[in-house]
Amino acid sequence: MNSENNQVIQSLIDEGDAMKKAAEWGSAxxxxxxxxxxxxxxxxxxxxxxxxxxxxxxxxxxxxRLEEVNEHLAQVHREKGMAAFKNKIxxxxxxxxxxxxxxxxxxxxxxxxxxxxxxDKARAKHQNHLxxxxxxPFVSRGDSFKASGNYAEAILEYQEALKKIVNLPESxxxxxxxxxxxxxxxRSLIRPYLAKIHKSCHAGQFKQxxxxxxxxxxxLDQNDSIYNAFLEHLSEKIRLNLKExxxxxxxxxxxxxxxxxxxKDYEEALDLYSSFTVTDPFAPAYTGVNVFEDKxxxxxxxxxxxxxxxxxxxxxxxxxxxxxxxxxxAIRLLPRADKMFHEAFREMKKLRAQIAIPSGK
Numbered sequence: 001m002n003s004e005n006n007q008v009i010q011s012l013i014d015e016g017d018a019m020k021k022a023a024e025w026g027s028a029x030x031x032x033x034x035x036x037x038x039x040x041x042x043x044x045x046x047x048x049x050x051x052x053x054x055x056x057x058x059x060x061x062x063x064x065r066l067e068e069v070n071e072h073l074a075q076v077h078r079e080k081g082m083a084a085f086k087n088k089i090x091x092x093x094x095x096x097x098x099x100x101x102x103x104x105x106x107x108x109x110x111x112x113x114x115x116x117x118x119x120d121k122a123r124a125k126h127q128n129h130l131x132x133x134x135x136x137p138f139v140s141r142g143d144s145f146k147a148s149g150n151y152a153e154a155i156l157e158y159q160e161a162l163k164k165i166v167n168l169p170e171s172x173x174x175x176x177x178x179x180x181x182x183x184x185x186x187r188s189l190i191r192p193y194l195a196k197i198h199k200s201c202h203a204g205q206f207k208q209x210x211x212x213x214x215x216x217x218x219x220l221d222q223n224d225s226i227y228n229a230f231l232e233h234l235s236e237k238i239r240l241n242l243k244e245x246x247x248x249x250x251x252x253x254x255x256x257x258x259x260x261x262x263x264k265d266y267e268e269a270l271d272l273y274s275s276f277t278v279t280d281p282f283a284p285a286y287t288g289v290n291v292f293e294d295k296x297x298x299x300x301x302x303x304x305x306x307x308x309x310x311x312x313x314x315x316x317x318x319x320x321x322x323x324x325x326x327x328x329x330a331i332r333l334l335p336r337a338d339k340m341f342h343e344a345f346r347e348m349k350k351l352r353a354q355i356a357i358p359s360g361k
Contacts, residue, residue, distance in 0.1 A: 005042050009035050009058055016065060025076070029069045036062045067105070074103035078115060085118055090126035097122060131174060135161050142181060151185040158182040183221045190216045190227065197234065206241040213238060262303045269299040297335060304333030308344045315347065324351050 016031035039058060043049075051059065081096030097119040104111050142157035158178050168175045193216035200209035217231055273296040311326035327348035334341040 005038070006054070006058075009038050009062075012038065013058075013061055013065065016069075020065075020069065025069055025072050029066065029073065032062055032065045032069060036066070070103040071105065071108075074100045074111070077103065078111075081115075081122070082118065085122050085125075088125070090122050090129060093122040094119065094126060128174070131165060131168075134164050135174060135178075138164070139178065142178075146181060146185055149188075151188045154185045155182060155189075158185070179223070183224050186219055186221045186224070187227060189219050190231075193219075197238075201238065201241075206238050210235075210238050210242060259306060262299075262306055266299040266303045269296040272296070300333045301335060301338065301340075304330045304338075304344075305340060307333065308340055311344065311347070315351065320351050320354060324348055327351070 012031045012035035016028045016035065019025075019028035019031060035058075039055075039062060043055075077096045077100035081093045081100060084090070084093035084096060097115050101112060101115050101119070104115070106112075138157045138161035142154045142161065145151070145154035145157060158181055161178050162175075162182075165172070165175055165178075170176065170179060193212050197209045197212045197216070200206070200212060213231065213235055217235075220227055220231065222228070269292065272292040307326045307330035311323045311330060314320075314323035314326060327344045330344040331341060331348070334344065
């Protein structure tokens with residue numbers, strides 16, 4: 001390193017010192033970095049050569065100055081970050097605090113821990129802010145519909161809002177707010193059913209009351225433990241006043257619309273499958289396979305699953321004979337390779353064994 005190099009490096013250090021004294025910390029750092037760059041460029045000539053005492057002194061000076069400047073700048077960025085956080089400008093707070101973290105010494109543990117605590121809060125607040133912006137259109141419309149008594153429309157808006165926050169815990173304030181409003185809207189839709197159910201029961205029309213109750217239960221929020229318990233208690237009271245054949249009708253576990261759709265799909269697939277005619281074997285498109293087979297099997301499986309689910313529910317409430325009948329229908333429809341086929345067959349065998357065991361005398 002010649003005398004000219006020494007002069008350049010020393011000059012840059014001196015300029016940096018002057019800037020630092022004038023509290024122009026950013027400019028001071030630029031000069032120290034330029035001095036370091038000049039020093040490194042001189043070392044590129046023979047990077048493996050040992051440092052001379054003079055070179056060692058220059059490197060020590062530059063490193064000390066940079067450390068001092070970085071320490072001060074870390075404090076400056078920390079203060080800016082804290083101010084931005086206080087003023088709820090969270091993205092600026094994050095940028096400033098991250099820069100403070102980068103500039104701080106690794107050994108300054110207390111300083112870094114203090115920054116991390118505020119930085120984590122700023123990130124959480126910023127994330128909440130972004131989520132809030134995303135949710136606001138849906139929640140605002142939902143709130144407006146709810147306030148005007150249009151509960152069905154409000155439910156649709158709240159459900160769309162929930163799709164935006166599927167990864168948030170239910171305890172989060174956004175999630176809790178939407179769930180609470182959704183529950184209130186569903187209760188508001190259920191209340192007219194309760195009035196009709198009471199009127200039907202008073203008139204002795206318990207079958208009609210059971211049908212109305214079933215529709216009310218389909219509307220109910222599954223997490224609404226209060227209304228669930230109330231409707232279940234009401235269901236028991238109605239069931240006590242039903243005839244045996246009426247109980248059978250009332251104990252449906254899927255909505256009529258679901259069954260109607262499954263039966264319709266099955267019948268349409270059966271018609272297509274049955275009416276299919278194999279094409280000419282000499283034709284280019286000939287396969288020898290019924291092209292509607294997959295649709296037919298899929299529709300059978302869906303209907304079979306409904307029968308199995310119904311049988312499972314009947315088994316749970318002790319309706320053994322009805323459960324066996326539904327398991328038989330499920331077995332008839334489900335493919336033999338299907339897991340549900342074997343489950344239904346196994347459960348049916350268990351129930352038949354229970355019936356065959358004579359009661360003790």
